Amino acid sequence: MKTAPLFAAWIVAAAVALPPSFSAAETEWKAGLASVKITPEMPVMMSGYANRIRPFERVEQHIYAKAIVLEDRNGHRAVIVTSDLIGMPSWFAEPLAEQIGAKTGLKREQIMFTWAHNHAGPSLSMKEAPGPGVALTDAKNRVVYTKWLQQRLLELVVNANTRLESAKLSHGRGVAMFVMNRREFTLKGVILGVNPQGPADRSVPVLRIDSPDGKPRAILFGAASHNTTLGSKNYDLCGDYAGFAQHYLESKYPGVQAMFMLGCAGDANPYPRDTMEATKEHGATLGREVARVVETKLRPIGGPLKLVFGHADVPLMPMTKAELAPLAANSPSWQIGNAKQMLAMLERGEKLPTHFRAPIAVWQFGTDLTMVALSGEVVVDYVYFVEKALGPLNLWVAGYTNDGFGYLPSARVIAEGGYENRGLSSGDGWFAPEAQDAIVAKVKELARQVGRSSDAARLSAAVAPR
Numbered sequence: 005m006k007t008a009p010l011f012a013a014w015i016v017a018a019a020v021a022l023p024p025s026f027s028a029a030e031t032e033w034k035a036g037l038a039s040v041k042i043t044p045e046m047p048v049m050m051s052g053y054a055n056r057i058r059p060f061e062r063v064e065q066h067i068y069a070k071a072i073v074l075e076d077r078n079g080h081r082a083v084i085v086t087s088d089l090i091g092m093p094s095w096f097a098e099p100l101a102e103q104i105g106a107k108t109g110l111k112r113e114q115i116m117f118t119w120a121h122n123h124a125g126p127s128l129s130m131k132e133a134p135g136p137g138v139a140l141t142d143a144k145n146r147v148v149y150t151k152w153l154q155q156r157l158l159e160l161v162v163n164a165n166t167r168l169e170s171a172k173l174s175h176g177r178g179v180a181m182f183v184m185n186r187r188e189f190t191l192k193g194v195i196l197g198v199n200p201q202g203p204a205d206r207s208v209p210v211l212r213i214d215s216p217d218g219k220p221r222a223i224l225f226g227a228a229s230h231n232t233t234l235g236s237k238n239y240d241l242c243g244d245y246a247g248f249a250q251h252y253l254e255s256k257y258p259g260v261q262a263m264f265m266l267g268c269a270g271d272a273n274p275y276p277r278d279t280m281e282a283t284k285e286h287g288a289t290l291g292r293e294v295a296r297v298v299e300t301k302l303r304p305i306g307g308p309l310k311l312v313f314g315h316a317d318v319p320l321m322p323m324t325k326a327e328l329a330p331l332a333a334n335s336p337s338w339q340i341g342n343a344k345q346m347l348a349m350l351e352r353g354e355k356l357p358t359h360f361r362a363p364i365a366v367w368q369f370g371t372d373l374t375m376v377a378l379s380g381e382v383v384v385d386y387v388y389f390v391e392k393a394l395g396p397l398n399l400w401v402a403g404y405t406n407d408g409f410g411y412l413p414s415a416r417v418i419a420e421g422g423y424e425n426r427g428l429s430s431g432d433g434w435f436a437p438e439a440q441d442a443i444v445a446k447v448k449e450l451a452r453q454v455g456r457s458s459d460a461a462r463l464s465a466a467v468a469p470r
């Protein structure tokens with residue numbers, strides 16, 4: 005009797021040559037790639053869980069930021085930056101976009117910042133003063149790291165922008181079964197738990213970038229789960245499941261740059277969680293699935309590339325002093341901060357903001373792919389809203405791009421309650437149930453501007469190979 009090997013090679017993949025692309029599309033693209041290690045060279049506080057009050061203790065895996073510059077036949081250029089970071093709020097992203105613009109000529113709509121929302125990485129801040137749970141030295145080190153990081157990201161884009169070579173693009177889709185809805189219903193309300201019946205986007209969008217002879221150069225892929233396999237007791241720095249998935253692909257296909265882009269993961273966690281073993285296993289699971297997809301017959305992507313960047317004016321909940329006072333005194337811990345800050349603003353005679361300006365980007369690749377890049381911690385409902393608004397075909401819906409401002413809940417999530425209603429991370433407000441209407445209206449408007457219509461999507465799908 006044959007015995008199966010005890011361990012499949014799923015942690016470190018054996019290197020193989022990725023077969024040439026099946027895509028018959030003409031080479032009508034150019035692509036430039038760059039990657040930079042962004043592991044802090046000093047002790048830096050970790051991000052994502054409020055309980056951790058000291059820096060990371062060891063490096064399990066280096067973390068990276070990566071860039072791909074794409075140019076269509078007309079010379080229209082765009083860059084996607086991916087990163088094993090917690091997030092890039094506008095105070096980080098906008099000055100960086102300006103510096104990139106000054107060095108490369110790229111305008112804001114040509115730049116897409118993304119992050120894996122990694123909870124096993126460094127936190128970012130420009131505040132040098134100590135705060136709750138943050139010692140003075142740690143606060144200062146964090147500012148030094150944040151400024152250093154901005155410079156590395158600037159160089160990253162400049163480098164990718166000077167390395168353009170002819171390329172072919174193609175895309176496909178897989179599935180990741182470890183993506184779990186985390187809004188668990190209990191007699192005490194919705195808690196952060198496990199809800200196998202809840203909605204989740206388990207799709208794995210994949211973009212393959214080849215040289216003209218079909219030799220692979222890069223793989224951009226997504227999944228829609230928080231990078232929170234490692235929990236709040238973890239002090240080992242790494243890229244969580246997304247870091248291990250990228251590592252899996254880059255080990256399997258030497259010379260290929262693997263890049264991860266998060267989906268609408270606001271209410272999804274990996275399942276199971278809390279161990280390094282589970283983290284590596286999810287990474288290998290996702291890596292294997294992406295490898296499976298890139299070796300199947302992918303759909304070629306043609307140009308031209310049309311880019312648009314705008315802002316939705318997203319309504320916030322109107323609140324009075326009388327409504328805020330009890331919440332500031334006695335609401336779930338994750339809501340108290342905003343309640344106190346809003347109450348203090350009203351007591352100082354200031355007005356609460358009525359809206360938040362959330363950036364949205366829509367990138368149209370010929371008639372073959374529409375990338376909708378939403379900002380904030382977008383809950384899964386927005387995938388369905390965007391599919392309904394634009395048609396579900398040839399669509400890549402990303403969250404966590406361009407501005408990290410906190411969670412973006414849907415009217416359903418607001419009505420049901422739970423952690424995803426913690427409001428703007430600035431502390432200035434909570435989103436109103438009409439937030440989703442403002443986002444969807446803006447997505448539709450931007451999609452029209454780049455020539456995406458639901459009819460066009462259906463038509464292109466009808467004639468494209470399956």
Ligand SMILES: [Zn+2]
Nearest residue numbers: 121230270381
């Ligand atoms: Zn989060």
